Amino acid sequence: MNNLYHRSEYSDIIKELKGKLRLLREELNETDSNYPHIQKIIDKHWND
Numbered sequence: 001m002n003n004l005y006h007r008s009e010y011s012d013i014i015k016e017l018k019g020k021l022r023l024l025r026e027e028l029n030e031t032d033s034n035y036p037h038i039q040k041i042i043d044k045h046w047n048d
Contacts, residue, residue, distance in 0.1 A: 018046065 004010055025031070032039035
């Protein structure tokens with residue numbers, strides 16, 4: 001497996017997919033309010 005996540009040429013795609021995921025989670029009312037430890041990880045690593 002070759003992880004290309006941190007390659008700059010994929011930054012626009014990653015940003016787009018994160019936006020779609022955020023919208024989908026909102027539509028499904030899927031939050032991590034009951035799981036603050038998960039939200040803490042998302043906040044730490046979710047850079048837009």
